[in-house]
Amino acid sequence: MPKRVDHAERRTEIAEALLRVAARRGLHAVGMRDVAAEAGVSLRLVQYYFETKEKLLLYGLEHLARRFEERAIARVRAAGHRPGPRAMIEAMLTAALPTDEESRTFHLVYTSYAVLSVTDRALAAQPFIKNPDAAESALAELLRQARESDLVQPGVDVELEAVSLLAMSAGLGTSILVGQRSPESAATVLDHHLDRIFQGDRLPDSSTNAVAEGR
Amino acid sequence: MPKRVDHAERRTEIAEALLRVAARRGLHAVGMRDVAAEAGVSLRLVQYYFETKEKLLLYGLEHLARRFEERAIARVRAAGHRPGPRAMIEAMLTAALPTDEESRTFHLVYTSYAVLSVTDRALAAQPFIKNPDAAESALAELLRQARESDLVQPGVDVELEAVSLLAMSAGLGTSILVGQRSPESAATVLDHHLDRIFQGDRLPDSSTNAVAEGR
DNA sequence: GCCTTGATGATACAGCCGTACCAACAACGT
Protein backbone atom coordinates (compact mmCIF):
# COMPACT_ATOMS: atom_id res chain seq x y z
CA MET A 1 0.00 0.00 0.00
CA PRO A 2 1.54 3.27 -1.04
CA LYS A 3 1.33 5.55 1.96
CA ARG A 4 3.49 8.38 0.83
CA VAL A 5 2.21 10.96 3.29
CA ASP A 6 1.38 10.74 6.94
CA HIS A 7 -2.34 10.64 7.27
CA ALA A 8 -2.51 12.34 10.65
CA GLU A 9 -0.10 15.05 9.61
CA ARG A 10 -2.19 15.94 6.59
CA ARG A 11 -5.30 16.14 8.72
CA THR A 12 -3.49 18.47 11.07
CA GLU A 13 -2.34 20.69 8.23
CA ILE A 14 -5.87 20.99 6.93
CA ALA A 15 -7.26 21.62 10.40
CA GLU A 16 -4.78 24.43 10.90
CA ALA A 17 -5.76 25.92 7.57
CA LEU A 18 -9.33 25.81 8.81
CA LEU A 19 -8.37 27.69 11.95
CA ARG A 20 -6.47 30.31 10.00
CA VAL A 21 -9.44 31.00 7.75
CA ALA A 22 -11.80 31.01 10.72
CA ALA A 23 -9.61 33.53 12.50
CA ARG A 24 -9.50 35.77 9.44
CA ARG A 25 -13.05 35.63 8.17
CA GLY A 26 -15.03 34.13 11.02
CA LEU A 27 -16.00 30.53 11.58
CA HIS A 28 -19.42 31.05 10.05
CA ALA A 29 -17.86 32.10 6.77
CA VAL A 30 -15.52 29.16 6.40
CA GLY A 31 -16.18 26.98 3.39
CA MET A 32 -14.58 23.80 2.23
CA ARG A 33 -13.06 25.62 -0.72
CA ASP A 34 -11.54 28.27 1.53
CA VAL A 35 -9.91 25.63 3.68
CA ALA A 36 -8.56 23.82 0.64
CA ALA A 37 -7.12 27.01 -0.83
CA GLU A 38 -5.59 28.03 2.48
CA ALA A 39 -3.99 24.62 2.88
CA GLY A 40 -2.75 24.73 -0.71
CA VAL A 41 -4.56 21.56 -1.71
CA SER A 42 -7.58 20.73 -3.78
CA LEU A 43 -11.13 20.66 -2.55
CA ARG A 44 -11.26 16.94 -3.18
CA LEU A 45 -8.40 16.37 -0.81
CA VAL A 46 -10.22 18.03 2.03
CA GLN A 47 -13.17 15.79 1.33
CA TYR A 48 -10.85 12.82 1.19
CA TYR A 49 -9.48 13.36 4.67
CA PHE A 50 -12.70 14.66 6.18
CA GLU A 51 -15.65 13.21 4.36
CA THR A 52 -18.02 15.90 5.50
CA LYS A 53 -17.80 19.45 6.69
CA GLU A 54 -19.22 18.55 10.05
CA LYS A 55 -16.38 16.12 10.68
CA LEU A 56 -13.90 18.75 9.61
CA LEU A 57 -15.35 21.24 12.06
CA LEU A 58 -15.33 18.67 14.82
CA TYR A 59 -11.71 17.78 14.21
CA GLY A 60 -10.84 21.46 13.99
CA LEU A 61 -12.32 22.03 17.42
CA GLU A 62 -10.41 19.11 18.90
CA HIS A 63 -7.23 20.33 17.30
CA LEU A 64 -7.81 23.81 18.66
CA ALA A 65 -8.29 22.49 22.17
CA ARG A 66 -5.17 20.35 21.83
CA ARG A 67 -3.09 23.26 20.62
CA PHE A 68 -4.31 25.46 23.43
CA GLU A 69 -3.48 22.84 26.01
CA GLU A 70 0.06 22.64 24.66
CA ARG A 71 0.32 26.38 24.72
CA ALA A 72 -0.88 26.59 28.29
CA ILE A 73 1.58 23.94 29.39
CA ALA A 74 4.41 25.74 27.61
CA ARG A 75 3.38 28.96 29.32
CA VAL A 76 3.46 27.32 32.71
CA ARG A 77 6.86 25.85 31.95
CA ALA A 78 8.10 29.26 30.88
CA ALA A 79 7.09 30.60 34.29
CA GLY A 80 10.26 29.07 35.69
CA HIS A 81 11.57 25.85 37.06
CA ARG A 82 9.01 24.41 39.48
CA PRO A 83 6.94 27.55 39.61
CA GLY A 84 4.73 28.21 42.61
CA PRO A 85 0.98 27.70 42.45
CA ARG A 86 0.36 31.37 41.97
CA ALA A 87 2.73 31.63 39.03
CA MET A 88 1.17 28.56 37.47
CA ILE A 89 -2.33 29.91 37.88
CA GLU A 90 -1.31 33.26 36.50
CA ALA A 91 0.27 31.54 33.52
CA MET A 92 -2.89 29.53 32.89
CA LEU A 93 -5.18 32.50 33.13
CA THR A 94 -3.12 34.83 30.98
CA ALA A 95 -2.57 32.10 28.40
CA ALA A 96 -6.30 32.20 27.77
CA LEU A 97 -6.30 35.96 27.20
CA PRO A 98 -6.15 37.05 23.55
CA THR A 99 -2.85 38.89 23.58
CA ASP A 100 -1.09 37.76 20.44
CA GLU A 101 -2.25 36.36 17.14
CA GLU A 102 -2.39 32.76 18.28
CA SER A 103 -4.35 33.42 21.44
CA ARG A 104 -6.67 35.76 19.57
CA THR A 105 -7.37 32.97 17.13
CA PHE A 106 -7.96 30.57 19.95
CA HIS A 107 -10.35 32.81 21.80
CA LEU A 108 -12.31 33.88 18.76
CA VAL A 109 -12.69 30.46 17.21
CA TYR A 110 -13.37 28.72 20.47
CA THR A 111 -16.08 31.21 21.33
CA SER A 112 -17.52 30.74 17.87
CA TYR A 113 -17.65 27.01 18.43
CA ALA A 114 -19.27 27.55 21.82
CA VAL A 115 -21.95 29.73 20.31
CA LEU A 116 -22.48 27.24 17.52
CA SER A 117 -22.82 24.37 19.96
CA VAL A 118 -25.85 25.98 21.53
CA THR A 119 -27.91 25.60 18.38
CA ASP A 120 -26.11 22.81 16.51
CA ARG A 121 -26.59 19.49 18.21
CA ALA A 122 -23.61 17.89 16.49
CA LEU A 123 -21.17 20.27 18.14
CA ALA A 124 -22.87 20.14 21.50
CA ALA A 125 -21.98 16.49 21.97
CA GLN A 126 -18.78 16.43 23.98
CA PRO A 127 -16.15 19.06 24.19
CA PHE A 128 -17.81 22.08 25.67
CA ILE A 129 -18.32 20.64 29.07
CA LYS A 130 -15.22 18.48 29.22
CA ASN A 131 -12.57 21.08 28.48
CA PRO A 132 -13.70 23.87 30.80
CA ASP A 133 -14.45 21.33 33.50
CA ALA A 134 -10.89 20.05 33.24
CA ALA A 135 -9.52 23.58 33.47
CA GLU A 136 -11.74 24.29 36.43
CA SER A 137 -10.73 21.23 38.39
CA ALA A 138 -7.06 21.77 37.56
CA LEU A 139 -7.26 25.33 38.82
CA ALA A 140 -9.16 24.28 41.93
CA GLU A 141 -6.57 21.62 42.63
CA LEU A 142 -3.76 24.15 42.35
CA LEU A 143 -5.57 26.44 44.75
CA ARG A 144 -6.15 23.54 47.11
CA GLN A 145 -2.46 22.73 47.13
CA ALA A 146 -1.63 26.36 47.71
CA ARG A 147 -4.02 26.45 50.63
CA GLU A 148 -2.36 23.44 52.20
CA SER A 149 0.97 25.24 51.87
CA ASP A 150 -0.57 28.24 53.64
CA LEU A 151 -0.09 30.41 50.58
CA VAL A 152 -3.76 31.28 50.42
CA GLN A 153 -5.57 33.80 52.57
CA PRO A 154 -7.71 32.15 55.24
CA GLY A 155 -11.39 31.88 54.54
CA VAL A 156 -11.00 31.59 50.78
CA ASP A 157 -13.37 29.22 49.01
CA VAL A 158 -11.01 27.66 46.47
CA GLU A 159 -13.67 26.03 44.30
CA LEU A 160 -15.61 29.24 44.07
CA GLU A 161 -12.50 31.26 43.30
CA ALA A 162 -11.49 28.80 40.61
CA VAL A 163 -14.84 29.27 38.94
CA SER A 164 -14.63 33.03 39.38
CA LEU A 165 -11.16 33.34 37.91
CA LEU A 166 -12.02 31.28 34.87
CA ALA A 167 -15.24 33.16 34.28
CA MET A 168 -13.38 36.44 34.61
CA SER A 169 -10.66 35.30 32.26
CA ALA A 170 -13.25 34.32 29.68
CA GLY A 171 -15.22 37.53 30.07
CA LEU A 172 -12.14 39.72 29.97
CA GLY A 173 -10.90 37.81 26.95
CA THR A 174 -14.04 38.58 25.03
CA SER A 175 -13.88 42.26 25.89
CA ILE A 176 -10.30 42.33 24.66
CA LEU A 177 -11.39 40.62 21.48
CA VAL A 178 -14.01 43.20 20.66
CA GLY A 179 -11.61 46.01 21.42
CA GLN A 180 -13.24 47.28 24.58
CA ARG A 181 -10.31 46.53 26.84
CA SER A 182 -6.56 46.28 26.55
CA PRO A 183 -4.76 43.04 27.36
CA GLU A 184 -2.73 44.90 29.98
CA SER A 185 -5.73 46.12 31.92
CA ALA A 186 -7.25 42.64 31.81
CA ALA A 187 -4.06 41.16 33.20
CA THR A 188 -4.10 43.81 35.91
CA VAL A 189 -7.59 42.79 36.93
CA LEU A 190 -6.62 39.14 37.15
CA ASP A 191 -3.49 40.01 39.10
CA HIS A 192 -5.52 42.01 41.54
CA HIS A 193 -7.70 39.04 42.33
CA LEU A 194 -4.72 36.76 42.69
CA ASP A 195 -3.33 39.28 45.15
CA ARG A 196 -6.59 39.07 47.02
CA ILE A 197 -6.59 35.29 47.11
CA PHE A 198 -2.94 34.65 47.86
CA GLN A 199 -0.97 35.70 50.90
CA GLY A 200 1.01 38.85 50.32
CA ASP A 201 4.39 37.44 49.41
CA ARG A 202 4.44 39.84 46.55
CA LEU A 203 5.49 43.46 46.30
CA PRO A 204 2.94 45.51 48.19
CA ASP A 205 0.73 48.06 46.44
CA SER A 206 0.17 46.46 43.10
CA SER A 207 -3.09 48.39 43.03
CA THR A 208 -1.93 50.81 40.40
CA ASN A 209 -4.94 52.20 38.70
CA ALA A 210 -4.23 50.88 35.26
CA VAL A 211 -7.75 49.55 34.94
CA ALA A 212 -9.71 52.72 34.60
CA GLU A 213 -7.15 54.12 32.21
CA GLY A 214 -6.60 51.11 30.01
CA ARG A 215 -8.80 51.95 27.05
CA MET B 1 -50.34 59.21 1.83
CA PRO B 2 -51.81 55.95 2.96
CA LYS B 3 -49.82 55.00 6.05
CA ARG B 4 -51.92 52.18 7.32
CA VAL B 5 -49.29 50.66 9.54
CA ASP B 6 -46.75 52.21 11.83
CA HIS B 7 -43.40 52.03 10.16
CA ALA B 8 -41.39 51.71 13.35
CA GLU B 9 -43.70 49.10 14.76
CA ARG B 10 -43.36 46.91 11.69
CA ARG B 11 -39.60 47.18 11.87
CA THR B 12 -39.73 46.12 15.49
CA GLU B 13 -41.93 43.14 14.68
CA ILE B 14 -39.52 41.99 12.00
CA ALA B 15 -36.52 42.54 14.25
CA GLU B 16 -38.12 40.41 16.93
CA ALA B 17 -38.78 37.71 14.41
CA LEU B 18 -35.10 37.87 13.54
CA LEU B 19 -34.16 37.43 17.17
CA ARG B 20 -36.51 34.49 17.59
CA VAL B 21 -35.02 32.69 14.61
CA ALA B 22 -31.50 33.53 15.74
CA ALA B 23 -32.22 32.12 19.17
CA ARG B 24 -33.62 28.92 17.69
CA ARG B 25 -31.23 28.18 14.87
CA GLY B 26 -28.26 30.42 15.54
CA LEU B 27 -27.51 33.84 14.13
CA HIS B 28 -25.30 32.42 11.41
CA ALA B 29 -28.17 30.37 10.03
CA VAL B 30 -30.66 33.23 9.82
CA GLY B 31 -31.84 34.04 6.33
CA MET B 32 -34.13 36.71 5.04
CA ARG B 33 -36.71 34.08 4.17
CA ASP B 34 -36.64 32.66 7.67
CA VAL B 35 -37.22 36.07 9.17
CA ALA B 36 -40.08 36.75 6.80
CA ALA B 37 -41.73 33.42 7.58
CA GLU B 38 -41.27 33.89 11.31
CA ALA B 39 -42.81 37.35 11.14
CA GLY B 40 -45.65 36.04 9.00
CA VAL B 41 -44.93 38.38 6.13
CA SER B 42 -43.46 38.04 2.70
CA LEU B 43 -39.80 38.18 1.84
CA ARG B 44 -40.41 41.33 -0.12
CA LEU B 45 -41.72 43.06 2.97
CA VAL B 46 -38.56 42.40 4.89
CA GLN B 47 -36.61 43.87 2.01
CA TYR B 48 -38.97 46.79 1.96
CA TYR B 49 -38.34 47.78 5.57
CA PHE B 50 -34.69 46.80 5.61
CA GLU B 51 -33.20 47.14 2.17
CA THR B 52 -30.32 44.84 2.89
CA LYS B 53 -29.55 42.02 5.26
CA GLU B 54 -26.73 43.96 6.82
CA LYS B 55 -29.10 46.74 7.83
CA LEU B 56 -31.51 44.19 9.22
CA LEU B 57 -28.78 42.66 11.35
CA LEU B 58 -27.67 46.07 12.54
CA TYR B 59 -31.17 47.03 13.55
CA GLY B 60 -31.65 43.66 15.19
CA LEU B 61 -28.61 44.27 17.34
CA GLU B 62 -29.80 47.72 18.33
CA HIS B 63 -33.21 46.33 19.15
CA LEU B 64 -31.68 43.58 21.23
CA ALA B 65 -29.65 46.06 23.24
CA ARG B 66 -32.72 48.23 23.71
CA ARG B 67 -34.81 45.32 24.92
CA PHE B 68 -32.12 44.23 27.31
CA GLU B 69 -31.82 47.70 28.76
CA GLU B 70 -35.55 47.76 29.38
CA ARG B 71 -35.36 44.37 30.98
CA ALA B 72 -32.51 45.38 33.23
CA ILE B 73 -34.35 48.51 34.33
CA ALA B 74 -37.48 46.48 35.03
CA ARG B 75 -35.42 44.06 37.08
CA VAL B 76 -33.95 46.86 39.10
CA ARG B 77 -37.41 48.30 39.66
CA ALA B 78 -38.64 44.89 40.75
CA ALA B 79 -35.93 44.84 43.40
CA GLY B 80 -38.13 47.07 45.50
CA HIS B 81 -38.92 50.72 46.01
CA ARG B 82 -35.68 52.68 46.04
CA PRO B 83 -33.46 49.62 46.32
CA GLY B 84 -30.00 49.94 47.79
CA PRO B 85 -26.91 49.92 45.57
CA ARG B 86 -26.23 46.29 46.28
CA ALA B 87 -29.72 45.20 45.29
CA MET B 88 -29.48 47.28 42.12
CA ILE B 89 -26.12 45.81 41.20
CA GLU B 90 -27.33 42.31 41.91
CA ALA B 91 -30.36 42.94 39.74
CA MET B 92 -28.18 44.21 36.91
CA LEU B 93 -25.78 41.32 37.06
CA THR B 94 -28.38 38.58 37.31
CA ALA B 95 -30.43 40.18 34.54
CA ALA B 96 -27.54 39.44 32.23
CA LEU B 97 -27.43 35.77 33.20
CA PRO B 98 -29.27 33.41 30.83
CA THR B 99 -31.89 32.08 33.20
CA ASP B 100 -35.10 32.12 31.21
CA GLU B 101 -35.89 32.06 27.52
CA GLU B 102 -35.59 35.78 26.99
CA SER B 103 -32.25 36.14 28.72
CA ARG B 104 -30.94 33.03 26.98
CA THR B 105 -31.85 34.62 23.68
CA PHE B 106 -30.20 37.81 24.68
CA HIS B 107 -26.98 36.20 25.77
CA LEU B 108 -26.71 33.87 22.83
CA VAL B 109 -27.52 36.39 20.14
CA TYR B 110 -25.48 39.15 21.69
CA THR B 111 -22.47 36.89 21.93
CA SER B 112 -23.02 35.86 18.33
CA TYR B 113 -23.01 39.49 17.32
CA ALA B 114 -19.87 40.09 19.33
CA VAL B 115 -18.08 37.23 17.64
CA LEU B 116 -19.31 38.43 14.27
CA SER B 117 -18.10 41.95 14.92
CA VAL B 118 -14.52 40.73 15.21
CA THR B 119 -14.38 39.69 11.57
CA ASP B 120 -17.15 41.77 10.00
CA ARG B 121 -16.24 45.40 9.87
CA ALA B 122 -19.84 46.54 9.42
CA LEU B 123 -20.87 45.21 12.81
CA ALA B 124 -17.74 46.42 14.55
CA ALA B 125 -18.64 50.04 13.98
CA GLN B 126 -20.47 51.21 17.08
CA PRO B 127 -22.31 49.14 19.55
CA PHE B 128 -19.81 46.73 20.99
CA ILE B 129 -17.82 49.28 22.85
CA LYS B 130 -20.62 51.65 23.70
CA ASN B 131 -23.00 49.26 25.43
CA PRO B 132 -20.57 47.46 27.72
CA ASP B 133 -18.85 50.74 28.49
CA ALA B 134 -22.16 52.18 29.58
CA ALA B 135 -22.84 49.19 31.78
CA GLU B 136 -19.38 49.43 33.24
CA SER B 137 -19.59 53.08 34.11
CA ALA B 138 -23.09 52.65 35.51
CA LEU B 139 -21.91 49.84 37.73
CA ALA B 140 -18.85 51.78 38.79
CA GLU B 141 -21.01 54.77 39.63
CA LEU B 142 -23.28 52.64 41.79
CA LEU B 143 -20.28 51.27 43.62
CA ARG B 144 -18.91 54.76 44.07
CA GLN B 145 -22.16 55.90 45.62
CA ALA B 146 -22.18 52.86 47.87
CA ARG B 147 -18.66 53.64 48.99
CA GLU B 148 -19.63 57.18 49.90
CA SER B 149 -22.46 55.76 52.00
CA ASP B 150 -19.93 53.50 53.71
CA LEU B 151 -21.64 50.40 52.40
CA VAL B 152 -18.47 49.15 50.77
CA GLN B 153 -15.57 47.45 52.49
CA PRO B 154 -12.59 49.75 52.87
CA GLY B 155 -9.79 49.32 50.37
CA VAL B 156 -12.04 48.22 47.55
CA ASP B 157 -11.15 49.47 44.06
CA VAL B 158 -14.60 50.20 42.69
CA GLU B 159 -13.59 50.59 39.05
CA LEU B 160 -11.71 47.35 39.12
CA GLU B 161 -14.54 45.52 40.83
CA ALA B 162 -17.02 46.88 38.32
CA VAL B 163 -14.92 45.45 35.52
CA SER B 164 -14.50 42.18 37.38
CA LEU B 165 -18.17 41.71 38.10
CA LEU B 166 -19.17 42.37 34.52
CA ALA B 167 -16.51 40.07 33.16
CA MET B 168 -17.57 37.37 35.60
CA SER B 169 -21.22 37.82 34.71
CA ALA B 170 -20.39 37.47 31.03
CA GLY B 171 -18.17 34.45 31.55
CA LEU B 172 -20.64 32.73 33.85
CA GLY B 173 -23.42 33.47 31.41
CA THR B 174 -21.59 31.71 28.61
CA SER B 175 -20.92 28.66 30.75
CA ILE B 176 -24.60 28.52 31.62
CA LEU B 177 -25.44 28.78 27.95
CA VAL B 178 -23.32 25.80 26.97
CA GLY B 179 -24.70 23.78 29.84
CA GLN B 180 -21.60 23.65 31.97
CA ARG B 181 -23.04 25.49 34.92
CA SER B 182 -26.45 26.01 36.45
CA PRO B 183 -27.92 29.49 36.77
CA GLU B 184 -28.17 28.99 40.52
CA SER B 185 -24.47 28.28 40.99
CA ALA B 186 -23.59 31.26 38.83
CA ALA B 187 -25.79 33.50 40.95
CA THR B 188 -24.13 32.08 44.05
CA VAL B 189 -20.71 33.04 42.70
CA LEU B 190 -21.82 36.58 41.98
CA ASP B 191 -23.45 36.85 45.39
CA HIS B 192 -20.26 35.72 47.04
CA HIS B 193 -18.32 38.51 45.44
CA LEU B 194 -20.94 41.06 46.35
CA ASP B 195 -20.65 39.82 49.92
CA ARG B 196 -16.93 40.37 49.65
CA ILE B 197 -17.28 43.89 48.30
CA PHE B 198 -20.11 45.16 50.46
CA GLN B 199 -20.16 45.56 54.20
CA GLY B 200 -21.84 42.67 55.90
CA ASP B 201 -25.33 44.04 56.38
CA ARG B 202 -26.59 40.79 55.04
CA LEU B 203 -27.32 37.50 56.72
CA PRO B 204 -23.99 36.02 57.72
CA ASP B 205 -22.70 32.80 56.19
CA SER B 206 -24.06 32.93 52.71
CA SER B 207 -21.10 30.77 51.77
CA THR B 208 -23.15 27.66 51.21
CA ASN B 209 -21.23 25.39 48.94
CA ALA B 210 -23.68 25.35 46.09
CA VAL B 211 -20.92 26.07 43.59
CA ALA B 212 -19.08 22.79 43.53
CA GLU B 213 -22.33 20.89 43.46
CA GLY B 214 -24.28 22.88 40.91
CA ARG B 215 -23.81 20.83 37.77
C1' DG C 1 4.97 -6.91 -15.14
C1' DC C 2 0.45 -6.29 -13.85
C1' DC C 3 -3.21 -4.99 -11.16
C1' DT C 4 -5.03 -3.62 -6.84
C1' DT C 5 -5.20 0.16 -3.82
C1' DG C 6 -4.12 4.67 -1.98
C1' DA C 7 -4.00 9.40 -3.31
C1' DT C 8 -5.09 13.46 -6.08
C1' DG C 9 -7.52 16.40 -9.28
C1' DA C 10 -11.30 18.54 -12.39
C1' DT C 11 -15.96 18.97 -13.01
C1' DA C 12 -20.95 18.64 -12.25
C1' DC C 13 -25.16 19.05 -9.60
C1' DA C 14 -28.89 20.41 -6.75
C1' DG C 15 -30.09 23.66 -3.28
C1' DC C 16 -30.00 27.81 -0.88
C1' DC C 17 -28.60 32.58 -0.41
C1' DG C 18 -29.36 37.79 -0.95
C1' DT C 19 -31.06 40.82 -4.18
C1' DA C 20 -33.70 42.79 -8.10
C1' DC C 21 -37.48 43.14 -10.96
C1' DC C 22 -42.26 43.34 -12.10
C1' DA C 23 -47.17 43.31 -11.01
C1' DA C 24 -51.11 44.41 -8.22
C1' DC C 25 -53.68 46.52 -4.58
C1' DA C 26 -55.38 50.15 -1.41
C1' DA C 27 -55.87 54.69 0.16
C1' DC C 28 -55.46 59.60 0.44
C1' DG C 29 -55.08 64.47 -1.92
C1' DT C 30 -57.04 67.11 -5.32
Place this chain on the structure above:
DNA sequence: ACGTTGTTGGTACGGCTGTATCATCAAGGC
Protein backbone atom coordinates in the same frame (compact mmCIF):
# COMPACT_ATOMS: atom_id res chain seq x y z
C1' DA D 1 -63.44 60.33 -9.54
C1' DC D 2 -58.97 59.75 -10.58
C1' DG D 3 -54.38 58.90 -10.31
C1' DT D 4 -50.47 59.20 -7.44
C1' DT D 5 -48.07 57.01 -3.90
C1' DG D 6 -47.22 53.97 -0.15
C1' DT D 7 -47.46 49.10 0.42
C1' DT D 8 -47.48 44.20 -0.57
C1' DG D 9 -46.63 39.74 -3.10
C1' DG D 10 -44.74 36.49 -6.76
C1' DT D 11 -40.90 35.24 -9.26
C1' DA D 12 -36.40 35.16 -11.43
C1' DC D 13 -31.30 35.58 -11.42
C1' DG D 14 -26.41 34.95 -10.39
C1' DG D 15 -23.47 33.24 -7.11
C1' DC D 16 -22.03 30.32 -3.68
C1' DT D 17 -22.52 26.13 -0.83
C1' DG D 18 -21.55 21.06 0.36
C1' DT D 19 -21.40 16.85 -1.87
C1' DA D 20 -20.96 13.30 -5.54
C1' DT D 21 -19.01 11.53 -9.77
C1' DC D 22 -15.54 10.57 -12.92
C1' DA D 23 -10.76 10.41 -14.33
C1' DT D 24 -5.75 10.05 -13.51
C1' DC D 25 -1.45 8.85 -11.51
C1' DA D 26 1.77 6.49 -8.43
C1' DA D 27 3.32 2.67 -5.83
C1' DG D 28 3.76 -1.77 -3.78
C1' DG D 29 2.20 -7.12 -3.40
C1' DC D 30 1.72 -11.29 -6.16
